[in-house]
Amino acid sequence: MSDWHLRSEFRNGVNTGGAIQYVWMFGIIGAFVLLLACINFMNLSTARSERRAKEVGVRKTIGSRSAQLTLQFFSESLLTVTIAFLLSLLLVQLVLPLFNEVANKQMTLEWHKPIYWVSCISIIILTALVAGSYPAFYLSSFKPVQVLKGTFKAGRNATLPRKILVVTQFTVSVILIVGTVMVYRQIQFTKDRPVGYNRQNLITIPAMNTTIHDHLDAVKNELLNSGAIVSIAESESPTTGILNSSSGFSWNGKDPNLSTDFGVVNASYDYGSTIGWQVKEGRGFSRDHLSDSTAVVINETAAHFMGLKNPIGEVITKWNQPLTVIGVVKDMIIESPYAQARPIIYGLSSWTGNVIIVKLNADLTASAALAKIEQVFKKYNPEQPFEFQFVDEDYARKFGDEERIGKLAGAFTILAVLISCLGIFGLASFTAEQRAKEIGIRKILGASTITLWHMLANEFVQLVLLACIIAVPVAYYFTKQWLAKYAYRVEISWMIFLATAVSAIVITLLTISYQAIKTAVASPVKSLKSE
Numbered sequence: 001m002s003d004w005h006l007r008s009e010f011r012n013g014v015n016t017g018g019a020i021q022y023v024w025m026f027g028i029i030g031a032f033v034l035l036l037a038c039i040n041f042m043n044l045s046t047a048r049s050e051r052r053a054k055e056v057g058v059r060k061t062i063g064s065r066s067a068q069l070t071l072q073f074f075s076e077s078l079l080t081v082t083i084a085f086l087l088s089l090l091l092v093q094l095v096l097p098l099f100n101e102v103a104n105k106q107m108t109l110e111w112h113k114p115i116y117w118v119s120c121i122s123i124i125i126l127t128a129l130v131a132g133s134y135p136a137f138y139l140s141s142f143k144p145v146q147v148l149k150g151t152f153k154a155g156r157n158a159t160l161p162r163k164i165l166v167v168t169q170f171t172v173s174v175i176l177i178v179g180t181v182m183v184y185r186q187i188q189f190t191k192d193r194p195v196g197y198n199r200q201n202l203i204t205i206p207a208m209n210t211t212i213h214d215h216l217d218a219v220k221n222e223l224l225n226s227g228a229i230v231s232i233a234e235s236e237s238p239t240t241g242i243l244n245s246s247s248g249f250s251w252n253g254k255d256p257n258l259s260t261d262f263g264v265v266n267a268s269y270d271y272g273s274t275i276g277w278q279v280k281e282g283r284g285f286s287r288d289h290l291s292d293s294t295a296v297v298i299n300e301t302a303a304h305f306m307g308l309k310n311p312i313g314e315v316i317t318k319w320n321q322p323l324t325v326i327g328v329v330k331d332m333i334i335e336s337p338y339a340q341a342r343p344i345i346y347g348l349s350s351w352t353g354n355v356i357i358v359k360l361n362a363d364l365t366a367s368a369a370l371a372k373i374e375q376v377f378k379k380y381n382p383e384q385p386f387e388f389q390f391v392d393e394d395y396a397r398k399f400g401d402e403e404r405i406g407k408l409a410g411a412f413t414i415l416a417v418l419i420s421c422l423g424i425f426g427l428a429s430f431t432a433e434q435r436a437k438e439i440g441i442r443k444i445l446g447a448s449t450i451t452l453w454h455m456l457a458n459e460f461v462q463l464v465l466l467a468c469i470i471a472v473p474v475a476y477y478f479t480k481q482w483l484a485k486y487a488y489r490v491e492i493s494w495m496i497f498l499a500t501a502v503s504a505i506v507i508t509l510l511t512i513s514y515q516a517i518k519t520a521v522a523s524p525v526k527s528l529k530s531e
Helices: 020-047 049-061 066-103 114-139 144-149 156-191 216-226 271-275 290-294 300-306 366-380 391-434 436-444 449-483 494-521 524-528
Strands: 009-011 014-017 202-206 229-235 249-251 262-267 279-282 295-299 315-318 321-329 344-348 355-360
Touching (some): 020 066, 049 066, 066 391, 156 391, 156 494, 229 262, 290 321, 300 321, 300 344, 355 366, 391 449
Parallel strands (some): 262 344
16 A cells, blocks of 8 residues: 555556656656766865975875875865765755645655665765765876976867766756656646547535535526526536446447446536536437436547447447437546546436536626625535635646646756766866966967957857757657656657757856856966066
8 A cells, every 4th residue: 555656557557657657757766866966076175286286296206196186175075075065954944944845745855764874874975985986086086296397288188078968968968958858848738639528617626425416496596697607507416527437338339348438427417508518419408308217428439439420319228228329529628627528428317416506607707706605605515615616727736746846856957957067167177277378379379359259159059059959859859758648648859859959058158258268368478478
C-alpha cells in the first residue's frame, strides 16, 4: 500500500511506474544542475591558474609533495561546498513555503532524522570531490622550475578542457529549455481541446441524502422563478469524472472475445440541456417520450467501438435488458484531458444522483445566484451544509500535475542557464587573459573594437552551436518519450529547436560582451609591457 501513490501504473499486471517517474526526473535534473555548478567551480578555479602557479612552485621548492598540494586544493573545494551548503539550507528554509505552494505539498526539512544529515554530508563530500578533482590534480602538477623562472604558460590548449565543460553546460541547458517549452505547449494544446459541453456558469452540488431528489421539481421551479438558474439536473457522476463502469453490454455483431469497459452515466431528463452536450445524431432524453425509460444515448467513441454505422434505433442489451439507442453525442472530456475519450453510455435514472448539476443564470453575478440557490437548498434540506464546485475550476485541476511540472522545470531551467552563463563568463575571462598580448598587437596594427569583439565572440558562438547540435537529438528523444504517454498530444516542431538555439546564442553574446569589450578597449601598453 505504501507504493500505491508513486507506483500506480500497471500494464498486463506488471508495474510500469507512475508518479515515481517525476521523482526520478526532477532528481536527475537536480543532479545535472549540481553538475553544472561543479563544472563552473572547475572552470573558475583553473581560469586563474597562472596566478597560483608561483604559490605551487614555492611550496614544491620547500618540500611539499604533489599529494599534499592535491589535498590542499581538495580542502579548499570542501570548504567552499560546505559554505555553499549552509547558505543553501538558509535559502531552502526561506523558499520552502513558495515551493510547497507550487508543488501543492507540505514538505519540511527533517532536521531530527540522522539519515537526513548522513545524506547531506555525503552530498557535500561527493560534490567537493567532483568539483575539486580537476583543479586539484591540474594545479598540483605544475613544475616549480618553469613556474619560478617565469617560463610557465598555460597555453592555448589549456582552454580545451574548459571548452568541453562549457559545451556540456549548454547542452544540458538547451535540453532543459526544450523540455520546459514542450511541457507548456502540451498543457496549452490540451487546454484548447474542445470539451464537448459548456463549462461556463456550471456548478455541481453534492447530494448527501434523498431530500433534494424528493423535492427536485419544487426546487427547480423556485430557482427558475428566482432567476438564479437556467437549468438543473441530477447525475450519478460529475461532469469531470465517471463513477460507474460496466462490462455487461452486448449488441448485434459483438465479438464474444471482445473485452468491454463502458463508462456509464445515469442522469435525469435535463442532464443534456444543463451541461450543453452536443447531439450529433438523433436526440437527447425527453419527457415527451415515455419509451425513453428504456433508451440510451451513446458518445461517438462508443458508436465507433461497437461498429454501429447507423446507431439510431439499434438495440443493445445490458445484462439481458434491451436498450434502444436514441442519440449520439460528441465525445466529452470527462476524465483525463490527455487521453482518448472512453466509450460512454448515458441512461435515465429514477433514483437519487450523487450530484446535482446547476446552470447559473449569466445575467446575475455568481455570488447573487449562489446566494439564492443556497436559500432554496437550505429551505428543503436544512441538515446539509451548502457546498458547491465550479465545473471550470474542477476541470482546471486536471492540469495541476503538468502545470506543477512545468513550473518546477522552468525554475530548474532558469537556474541551469544562469550557471551556464557564469561558466561561459569564466571561460571568456580566461581566454581574454590568455590572449591579452595578441589583442594588444592587433590593436596596434589597427584592429577596431568591433573586430576584436567579433574575434572573441565567434569562438564562443561555435561552442554554443556545437552544444545545440548535441542537445537537439537528445532533447527530441526524451521529449518524444515523455509525449508518448499522452494519447492527445502536441506535435514536436523544429521551430522550438531553432528558437532555443537562437536564444542560447543571444544569451552567450550578452554574457561575454562585457568581458570581450573590456578586453578590446583596454590599452595595449598594459598587455605588451614586460614588467
